[in-house]
């Protein structure tokens with residue numbers, strides 16, 4: 166299989182114990198296309214298995230779910246956070262929601278932006294919900310939709326509490342994001358205008374990683390965060406943030422304002438089905454540079470190529486690939502443990518053998534992140550089968566093979582599939598792709 170060998174950034178050993186992992190963006194079963202299992206008790210259990218210490222509730226705007234949150238959650242010892250009442254020593258919750266604004270603003274028609282919200286207390290959430298219920302139907306979906314500009318949302322929330330975090334969600338997805346090719350703007354300022362100063366952070370989403378965002382100098386002032394946007398328990402923590410202890414809502418806000426987190430856990434953005442450019446039916450897969458070299462047209466059929474997320478990043482980029490601004494959190498790329506096990510065993514990720522092995526290993530190690538991230542390989546060697554251990558080693562070192570998605574075709578990350586190409590493994594991220 167063709168593939169780059171991207172390498173990886175990795176937290177130094179002495180950081181362990183000083184940070185905790187948080188996934189701030191999830192959905193409840195009240196959101197469309199979401200698993201019925203997405204409830205507070207299940208989130209508490211699965212977040213612990215994953216190794217998350219803090220998880221967003223999701224969907225606090227939904228009236229029925231808000232009632233559940235008020236019943237299930239009690240204040241945690243840490244200011245502004247909550248715990249599941251039946252598991253008071255367990256995972257902490259932060260009140261979170263996502264809203265959708267579809268609007269026109271000045272010359273900009275038909276903008277569609279999703280925004281992640283974090284709130285400091287159930288009392289503040291009650292006020293938010295009261296205000297928003299006058300402007301849209303909160304019970305229609307766990308992620309409600311409004312018809313007014315998103316900057317007006319900022320103003321409204323700031324009037325309720327200055328401690329509400331307002332974070333543009335999955336900032337690069339084509340259809341519903343601040344920079345989306347079909348829905349968005351060219352800058353945060355164009356979108357939020359006089360409210361821009363209240364935007365502290367951007368969620369990079371599954372389709373981009375910090376490396377892509379670092380190429381745009383205008384984004385240096387924003388804290389880049391990563392969350393799962395999980396619609397089912399298994400997806401929890403597939404992207405996450407490592408914040409420094411101590412944990413509290415005020416400390417979380419100041420980390421978002423100042424950008425002082427340890428690292429983010431990233432998916433390989435190449436896995437997304439619109440990462441690169443191309444034509445699926447013509448079998449043409451191009452980097453943005455190759456698309457430009459061909460005048461944007463397919464060399465097989467002559468029609469315009471379908472342009473992906475990387476191309477959109479390059480349109481706005483003012484820095485070359487590989488640029489790293491000083492002082493930014495590390496960008497740690499992981500592959501989900503189930504995928505590592507599946508590839509090591511040579512079976513599908515949904516197979517019973519994978520589920521059984523996953524469960525055994527997580528029980529022995531304490532959590533999925535303990536296996537992927539925390540425990541030294543020498544310690545894992547006592548209970549992790551050799552080939553799975555080798556998979557974990559390669560993921561940590563970034564020795565994986567990545568074939569980008571394009572024109573609706575999912576990309577592929579392979580740990581063992583590119584063995585014969587190992588000699589080209591030193592090549593930088595893009596040049597060895599084809």
Ligand SMILES: [Zn+2]
Nearest residue numbers: 263279334335
């Ligand atoms: Zn969204």
Ligand SMILES: [Zn+2]
Nearest residue numbers: 444447463466
């Ligand atoms: Zn074509």
